[in-house]
Amino acid sequence: MALRAPFWLQLFEQAGPAASGGRREQLVAALRTAMLRGVLSPGQQLPSSRQLAADIGVSRVTVEAAYGRLEAEGYLWRAVGRGSFVALDAPAAGPVARVRRVETPAVLSQRGQQLAARGGCRDPARPLPFAAGSPDLRAFPLELWRQLLARHLRRGPTLLGYGDPQGDPRLREAIAAYLNAARGLRCTADQVLVLSSSQQALQLAALMLLDADDPVWLEDPGYRGAASAFEAAGARRVAVPVDAEGLSWSPDQPWPKLIYLTPSHQYPLGMALSLRRRRALLAQAAQHRTWIIEDDYDSEFHYDGKPMPALQGLDEAGRVLYLGTFSKVLFPSLRLAYMVLPAALVGPFVEARTTQDGHSPQLAQAVTADFITAGHFAAHLRLMRRLYAQRRDALLEALRPMADWLQPQPSPGGLQLAALLPEGEEPALSRAAAARGLETPSLSRLYGGAPRRDGWILGYAALTPGEIAEACQQLRQVRL
Ligand SMILES: Cc1ncc(COP(=O)(O)O)c(C=O)c1O
Structure with missing residues (x-):
C-alpha cells in the first residue's frame, strides 16, 4: 500500500535539520534511520522522486540526490521504469540487531592482540572502601571552581577553539613556579608539557624514547600503569627490587635505556629513595645516557615533615623527565597532568603529542591556572x-x-x-x-x-x- 504524504513529511521533519548539507542530508538521514529501525522494510517501494518532492516540499533535484546517495551506500536499488526500492539486504531490524548479526572476529594487529590479552590498567569509577589512589572529592571546593569556570565562559568563545599542544602558557608558568618553589625543581615554563594524564605521559615517553625490546627498569613491586605503558610500546621490563632506601640495583647489572621510579614515595611500599642512591643513580644515568622518569605522583601529601626535594633538581646532565598529575590533588576527571622535560626533548614530544589528542581542554587548563595563581591550590x-x-x-x-x-x-x-x-x-x-x-x-x-x-x-x-x-x-x- 502506498504510504501517504503526511507519513513522509513526518519522517522528514523528525530527522531535524542536518548540521551541513541542508535538506538533502536531512532526507538521507530520515530515510536511512527509517530503514535501520525497520519502519521501511526490504523490498518496499519508495515514492517517485517527483512525488516525494511534492509531499515534503523540497525540489525534485534534492530527492534525486538523496536517493542517489542511498543507492551508493547500498540502502536502495533503483531500476529505470520501475522505481526505487529498499534494498533486500539493507539492514532492517534496527542498529542493535544489526550489530548482533555481524559477529566477525576482530582482526587486530599483533601489537593490538598482545595489548588486549595483557589487559589495561583501570581506576575504580565508584570506589568502595579501601580502593587505592582515590582523593576525597566531597571536600573539593566546587562552588569556587564553578565561579572560576563561569568567569571564563562569560568572556566569550575564546577558549572553545583549538589550543597550544604544549599547554596553556599561563598554566605552564603556574606549574613551573609551583614545582620550583615546592619541589626543588629547576625548570622554566618552556620545559613543561601539559597532558591529560600520567598514563599519557608514560605512553608518550615510551613512544619517543624506546625501541622494541629496549630494556626498562621498573621498581619491583611497582606501578602497573607504568609497566603497561612500556610493555605496550614493546619494551622489555626489567624488575629491580626495592629495599628501605628505595630502588636497589646491583652494580654489575647492565644499564638500561630508561628507568621509571617513584623516588619521593615508592609506589606501593612508601619509602623514599635515599640521597646516596639519588646521587649514584644520576651519575650512572649521565654516564650511560639513560633516561629517568621521576613519577612524583603524590608528594603533595606528606604528613610527617616535608618530602625530599625532587630528583630533577639534582640532575646536572638533563636526563630526568619529571612527571606530576592533578588527578590526586584536584580531581581525577579533570584529566590534567604534566611532564617537565629536558630542553632537547620538548620540541619532539610536542610534535608527537599533536598526533595523539592535540592538546588538553582549554577551559580546564585556564581554570586550573587561576586556581593556582590565586592561591586556592595552596x-x-x-x-x-x-x-x-x-x-x-x-x-x-x-x-x-x-x-x-x-x-x-x-x-x-x-x-x-x-x-x-x-x-x-x-x-x-x-x-x-x-x-x-x-x-x-x-x-x-x-x-x-x-x-x-x-x-x-x-x-x-x-x-x-x-x-x-x-x-x-x-x-x-x-x-x-
Ligand atoms: C604511581 C602513580 N602514578 C600516577 C598515577 C596517576 O595518574 P593519572 O594522572 O594517570 O590519573 C597514579 C594513580 O594511582 C599512581 O599510583
Whole structure:
C-alpha cells in the first residue's frame, strides 16, 4: 500500500535539520534511520522522486540526490521504469540487531592482540572502601571552581577553539613556579608539557624514547600503569627490587635505556629513595645516557615533615623527565597532568603529542591556572593534607586490633598504605573482604620478579574517620 504524504513529511521533519548539507542530508538521514529501525522494510517501494518532492516540499533535484546517495551506500536499488526500492539486504531490524548479526572476529594487529590479552590498567569509577589512589572529592571546593569556570565562559568563545599542544602558557608558568618553589625543581615554563594524564605521559615517553625490546627498569613491586605503558610500546621490563632506601640495583647489572621510579614515595611500599642512591643513580644515568622518569605522583601529601626535594633538581646532565598529575590533588576527571622535560626533548614530544589528542581542554587548563595563581591550590593542599593525615592516623589506629595478621608499613604520606598479610593468605582474605563490600587492592600482583609479599594497598584518603572505623569493623571479621 502506498504510504501517504503526511507519513513522509513526518519522517522528514523528525530527522531535524542536518548540521551541513541542508535538506538533502536531512532526507538521507530520515530515510536511512527509517530503514535501520525497520519502519521501511526490504523490498518496499519508495515514492517517485517527483512525488516525494511534492509531499515534503523540497525540489525534485534534492530527492534525486538523496536517493542517489542511498543507492551508493547500498540502502536502495533503483531500476529505470520501475522505481526505487529498499534494498533486500539493507539492514532492517534496527542498529542493535544489526550489530548482533555481524559477529566477525576482530582482526587486530599483533601489537593490538598482545595489548588486549595483557589487559589495561583501570581506576575504580565508584570506589568502595579501601580502593587505592582515590582523593576525597566531597571536600573539593566546587562552588569556587564553578565561579572560576563561569568567569571564563562569560568572556566569550575564546577558549572553545583549538589550543597550544604544549599547554596553556599561563598554566605552564603556574606549574613551573609551583614545582620550583615546592619541589626543588629547576625548570622554566618552556620545559613543561601539559597532558591529560600520567598514563599519557608514560605512553608518550615510551613512544619517543624506546625501541622494541629496549630494556626498562621498573621498581619491583611497582606501578602497573607504568609497566603497561612500556610493555605496550614493546619494551622489555626489567624488575629491580626495592629495599628501605628505595630502588636497589646491583652494580654489575647492565644499564638500561630508561628507568621509571617513584623516588619521593615508592609506589606501593612508601619509602623514599635515599640521597646516596639519588646521587649514584644520576651519575650512572649521565654516564650511560639513560633516561629517568621521576613519577612524583603524590608528594603533595606528606604528613610527617616535608618530602625530599625532587630528583630533577639534582640532575646536572638533563636526563630526568619529571612527571606530576592533578588527578590526586584536584580531581581525577579533570584529566590534567604534566611532564617537565629536558630542553632537547620538548620540541619532539610536542610534535608527537599533536598526533595523539592535540592538546588538553582549554577551559580546564585556564581554570586550573587561576586556581593556582590565586592561591586556592595552596589552601586546598593545606586542608587536604590535614584531613588525610588524620585519616591515615585513624586507619592505623583502627588496624591495631588486627596486628597479629595485618601489618601496616611505615607511610609518611600518600592516599593509601601497604599492609602485609601472612604468606599465602591474600587470595582467601581478599575474597572474604569482597563479600563484606570491601575493596582490598592486591600487593602481591604488583610484583614482577622479586619474591612476592602478600598484602593489601589500603586507600584511606577518600574515607572519613567514621567510615574508616566502620570499614575496619568489617575487615576484622574476615579473619576471626
Ligand atoms: C604511581 C602513580 N602514578 C600516577 C598515577 C596517576 O595518574 P593519572 O594522572 O594517570 O590519573 C597514579 C594513580 O594511582 C599512581 O599510583
